[in-house]
Amino acid sequence: MVYCVHYTMLWFNVRPAYTVFLLSGLALLGCCEGWKYFYSEDTMDYDHARKWCTENYTDLVAIQNQEEIEYLNKVIPRMKVYYWIGLRKIDGIWTWVGTKKPLVKEAENWASREPNNQKLGEDCVEIYIKRNTDQGKWNDELCTIKKHALCYQADCNNSSCSGNGVCEEKINNYTCRCHEGFFGPICQYTSECNILHAPAYGSMNCFHPFKNFSYNSSCDFDCNKGFIRKGDGTVYCTESGKWSTLQPECQAVTCSILKTLDHGTMTCSHPFGNFTYTTNCTFECKEGFLLIGNDVTECTASGKWSLPVPTCQKFMTLSVIGGTTTTLVGSFVTLLLLMIYRKSKSLLNDFVVWLYS
């Protein structure tokens, strides 16, 4: 709670017909201008008094507590007639005209033997300012009787609490009840989280409802083709100024680990880690062995190898009937077949496999 404990009195001529005075609060924390009271020099019936207040200020005063009553009795001058306040009987119930809320028992401040409805139809309420007795107390009166209007001007508006809190009127002051995630005298500050960046091999898309990387900011993360997100896809900046969870990472998709060939070699490049996305492996067979299949394969974004791993087959010896052994060099046969089937590599492979099986 912040209350202004000092005030100054300033005189203003708002309109030629009326001189009003302004109680300007010296706000603690230097944040607030103060809740101001005004009264009319002229007297008027209740309806005109309310009209005058609502046209020039906010409304007839709505008494909130005993402190306000004491304050008004202290600073408002005594007049021949007293002042209308924002309380009147509506459908038989004493009601604050500004809020339409009924007067609760605890807030009653009637003068002794009031409300007495003495003149019948005493449906409006005046406040005794600086009366010899019952100072600051209320009396029900005929609404048609002319009295001074006692108005207030609220300070709370949409920007009072930076749009981030509930403004509560106080005497000569207002206070802000800040929404979650905001703080400061007028809720001008918000919790801030550390700045995030797009992950390696991924992207980040953030939404900042208030301020960059502050309370309620949210960031979505995606990973490039061939990478998998490790962690939540969305993180939020919380009230405490910390992210809801750790920023996710993008890890390369993995393929099965390949082994080097029997009777051959395998040479691999691993741009993003062993046997992961875009790993490229080349195969060769030792001398005297023929490579059956494709000599290159690559780890794809789906986690599968682009082509099966080849094998190395030894060149074979063919036996000829009659005990004479003639060795045909496998490479010669292969060269011949290559010439015949050069346009159909798979057929060639099948044939070679059949030949040596």
Ligand SMILES: [Ca+2]
């Ligand atoms: Ca009365």
